[in-house]
Ligand SMILES: Nc1ncnc2c1ncn2[C@@H]1O[C@H](COP(=O)(O)OP(=O)(O)OP(=O)(O)O)[C@@H](O)[C@H]1O
């Protein structure tokens with residue numbers, strides 16, 4: 001008895017419609033989700049050229065009878081909902097009856113399915129037209145093959161990315177859906193190479209271990225929270241297991257992988273100040289909620305969801321992450337550090353120590369008085385009279401002036417050299433107070449340090465020939481499988497830039513040589529940033545790429561607000577700032593220095609009118 005029905009026009013109109021198949025990964029996603037909805041316990045995904053040539057998804061699910069097999073590729077035909085009412089209680093991953101018709105219309109498509117594992121039906125279509133059909137013996141379940149994706153839609157074909165990028169999209173999805181369904185055994189093969197395998201044991205930690213390696217799985221903290229509306233469960237990483245992007249935070253809602261930046265941010269916010277700047281955890285968070293309290297019908301790709309009381313959920317996520325971390329012993333002992341980096345632990349240990357030392361200010365200096373004596377006079381080259389200030393409109397009503405040079409982030413010759421500054425002291429561990437004959441100045445120390453670092457890095461990065469140094473012990477850096485696919489494709493680029501890197505398997509890479517400008521002892525941090533930028537940055541123009549890398553490195557290395565600086569450090573910072581081509585804005589365009597003229601100050605005190 002057939003299960004698939006065509007939806008009525010009214011229900012169809014209520015479904016968020018749009019382009020559902022944009023790339024190979026969308027085909028894999030839709031086919032795999034159909035297999036999950038068909039209660040498969042084993043799903044195999046076979047790709048050729050990352051799916052651009054061929055995708056085959058085979059499951060051992062409930063299969064379809066002959067009539068349904070034909071109906072499955074008809075628009076708005078689904079077995080998952082019946083009418084408008086069901087749209088507000090979606091219990092399956094699919095519900096629109098749109099995926100298969102969209103796929104068949106842009107590919108060569110073959111389907112083979114059986115409900116009893118004895119008799120099955122099979123057919124082939126080309127761009128939506130039936131080309132052959134047969135009745136054949138086949139195992140229980142469904143197998144769908146999609147070849148020559150977008151062969152008849154040149155615009156979409158052109159939009160496809162290189163295979164490494166397409167593979168990365170697919171692996172990103174597959175690793176996440178595998179974590180959402182630990183009860184299903186997934187096996188993905190690309191060009192005959194196994195790229196992902198899980199075993200369907202039902203244990204999330206085991207799946208995480210398959211995907212991120214055992215060392216990572218051992219350093220996770222479990223989360224469980226139930227407030228009657230939402231059930232949260234999953235794992236978050238301890239503080240020393242971090243990555244330089246948010247890509248390793250997986251959010252799952254009722255077993256559906258979703259994209260929700262607010263939830264991802266809530267997880268990160270739950271870590272409060274415990275994480276180092278620019279570092280993000282690995283996390284897998286399952287959210288269970290009554291289907292009537294969550295709307296999945298808001299985006300054609302079914303990746304976005306809307307909750308009835310999202311703010312409450314966000315608070316709950318933040319608090320449970322915070323509580324889980326508070327109740328855990330987060331002290332990293334030697335063993336954990338060894339597990340993280342395997343044989344390279346001594347390097348990491350050393351790194352941590354050097355890292356602490358290389359901070360701008362040591363902890364003991366935090367007791368420094370906020371205002372420090374005038375001692376340092378900075379002499380920028382060449383000394384020129386204070387420039388006529390440029391008044392910014394938004395600041396016009398206020399009685400101070402931004403000092404402006406060229407506000408573009410591309411380093412250029414400044415319009416004005418930095419004035420001669422006599423250092424007065426530090427305010428709130430954040431601003432440097434300074435003066436000259438006519439004005440009083442506030443310098444944002446973080447913005448100043450960022451500008452100095454940015455100009456150093458951009459000039460180093462722009463040099464064509466990289467001088468390198470060899471690491472005594474190779475450094476291991478780890479990425480998710482999706483990221484690793486992109487890293488592999490960029491290895492020749494990295495080598496050209498002086499980063500000697502080689503694949504080590506399961507998302508790990510070994511770095512043997514690094515560019516000379518990378519600070520000693522902070523290699524891992526910088527390498528991870530360089531690689532993350534290269535694989536995540538969609539910018540292809542060389543300057544833009546280097547520019548964004550330099551900005552991000554500059555920000556990482558810069559002294560932060562609330563760091564107390566001693567006089568020597570201030571002198572060095574102001575002197576370096578004086579040498580910058582554009583000392584007036586940080587690389588992100590924020591002002592570095594603000595000026596108050598004595599005349600204005602005298603007006604405040606009504607000494608002049
Ligand atoms: N692997 C499968 N095993 C069993 N039935 C399947 C399989 N794939 C598709 N079907 C049947 O075909 C129907 C149409 O699939 P299709 O993916 O086009 O739509 P859907 O899953 O209902 O909704 P959506 O468009 O949101 O994915 C499904 O409702 C289901 O009944």
Ligand SMILES: [Mg+2]
Nearest residue numbers: 030034094099
């Ligand atoms: Mg579907």
